Amino acid sequence: MKKVVLQVALDLLELNRAVHIAKEALAGGADWIEAGTPLIKSEGMQAIRLLRQQFPDAVIVADMKIADTGTMEVEMAAKAGASIVCILADADDAVISEAIRASRLYGTRLMADLINVRDPVARARELESLGVDIIAAHVGIDQQMIGKTSLDLLIALRGEIHLPIAVAGGLDAATAGEAVKQGADIVIIGGWIARSADVTSSTRLIRQSIDSPSAGVLEKKNPEEEIHSLLIQVSTPNISDAMHRKGALPGLISLCGKVKVAGKAVTVRTAAGDWAKPVEAIDIADPGSVIVINNDGGVHVAPWGELATLSCIQKGIAGVVIDGAVRDIDDIRDMKFPVFARAIVPNAGEPKGFGEINAEIQCCSQNIRPGDWIAGDESGVVVIPAERAYEIARRALEVKKTESRIREEIRRGSTLSVVSELVKWEKK
Template sequence: MKKVVLQVALDLLELNRAIQIAREALAGGVDWIEAGTPLIKSEGMQAIRTLRGQFPDAVIVADMKIADTGTLEVEMAAKAGANIVCVLADADDAVIVEAVRASRLYGTRLMADLINARDPVARARELEALGVDIIAAHVGIDQQMIGKDSLDLLQALQEETHIPVAVAGGLDVVTAGEAAKMGADIVIVGGWITRSADVEGSASLIRKSLDLPALAAPEKKSQDDEIRSLLMQVSTPNISDAMHRKGALPGLVSLCGDVKMAGRAVTVHTMAGDWAKPVEAIDGAAPGSILVINNDGGNHVAPWGELATLSCIQRGIAGVVIDGAARDIDDIRAMKFPLFAKAVVPNAGEPKGFGEINTEILCCGQQIRPGDWIVGDESGVVAIPGERAYEVARRALEVKKAEARIREEIRRGSTLSTVAELIKWEKR
């Protein structure tokens, strides 16, 4: 069986961090080092020069994503030390031809990136005819977040080209092995390696999955199950960061401490402690749902208590959010049930039946619709629009990965300000 090339994509902004990560990745079995587009935009050709100086025997890939001036940009990258230069597959044929000529002149290879190509299979054939050396089946990060899959593109390219095919886009230890089994010549992995607290260990796992691609593909889940699984892996701060610091429901506190919940909202609008509609909503809620209650009228009277909580547990409801107060907290804490509210009071209202179930409501100033996703932990509660839940969950996981690497660098003696190069990146 052929050896599959493992390429690490250094899609960082800070050159010093990229060098250290590259060093650890090479120790873990990486073959090629890619100066990612963000690194090149941040540091220019100095990124490639520095990588070449630090790793004189390594294959250096410059992900230039050339769209114009094919000769000039290939020349820049080649003279800086790149062995392989990347051009956009969707660039005009004239750009491709000039880039090919320049790559021959300067002794580099040319990789064409199919990201966003309208007809990637047809374009791959054309690029091969134009003299491109490597085709990259690449699904970009924003496309990954909405569910597009680089392995689907790789499969479509099989038997359509006669030059090496690379695959990139959100690959991990399992999907990298799948790519190898499907015949990829080059597997490009970014965040799963570069955002790991143990870069060398993560690279080694990928290397093993390429050399012995026997790992079973994960069992397919429903989208709701996949969203819930992703959201339970991340924190509410991760989610807020993924939503550009939005989505929080301010003022809510976890009344049972270290508990977590994630599920679709069943909304309830009730009046000042009237607990009829909140309790009725339990009977119609699907397992895994979260009740979100607007207790219109303030925090002085509770529409929720221990018996309602016990009913939720019996029905498999994942949690409750109250823009208002709750009571019987000692009993509820003993149940370790995810309950989030603004206040605790002993007195309840009366079951008069005012309000509505599964209508759009305001909760802590946020508009919540039935079916929106709600996540709660000790840091608070966030709401995610239902149509964006998969995307936001994926982005939140990327936030968590990035923080894992930063945390490790701080443990090694750095500081957050140094790692993030805050002074350099302050807004001018």
């Protein structure tokens, strides 16, 4: 069995960081190092020159994403030290042909990237006939966030062309092995390695998955299970960053300290202190859901207490969010149940029955609909629109990965401003 190539994509903005990550990846078993498009846009051909200088024996891939001037861009990358140059598969045939001629002249190979191609199989056949060297089955990060996968594209291409096929887009240790089983010749890994706190160990894990793919079929999770699994892995600041600082419910505090919750909203609108509808919502809510209560702005009287919390636990409710007050907090803290509220008071209201369950409400100035996703931890609570839950959960995980690598670089002696090159990237 031929060895499958492991290519590590350096999709960063900072060249010094990229070089360190490349060194660690090669130590872990990477075969090819890619100067990713963000790195090339940030640092230009110097990114390729420095990688070639630092790693003279490595295969350096320049992800130029060429769309025009095929000869010029291939020449630039080749003279800077690239072994392989990437071109967009949907570039005009004239551009492709010129890039191929230039790659032959300068001794490089040409990889055609199928990202966003409408009919990737038909285009791959055309590219093969034109003379490209490698086809990349690539699903971009924004497409990954809404559930598209590079494995599906790889499977569609298998048997349709006779060129080496690279696969890229959101792969990890599990899916890298699956890609090999589906016929990938080159496995391209970006964030899972480059954003790891321990790049060498993460690369070794991918290398092992590629060299010895596990038997069996990769199981697909139920979409709601996958959303929940992703949201539990990340923090509410991660989610807020993924939503461009949207969705936070200001003023809410985790009354039980270090607890975490993620679930779909069951909404309640009630009059201040009227605890009938909040308590009735417990019987309506499915296990794993989060009850979100608009208490009509009242913090002088509580619509929630210990007995309601105990009922939630018995029913399997994941947590409670209250734009208002809670009482019996000592008992609730003993239960370690996720309750988020704006105040604590001893006063209880009356069960008058005003309000509605599962209507759109406002909670801490945010509109929340039944079925929207709620995530909460010690930093606060965020609401995620149901139709974007999978996307935002995936994006939040990418934020967490990025922070993980930055955290490690700070521990090694850097600072946040140095790692982020803040002075360079200040708005001019």
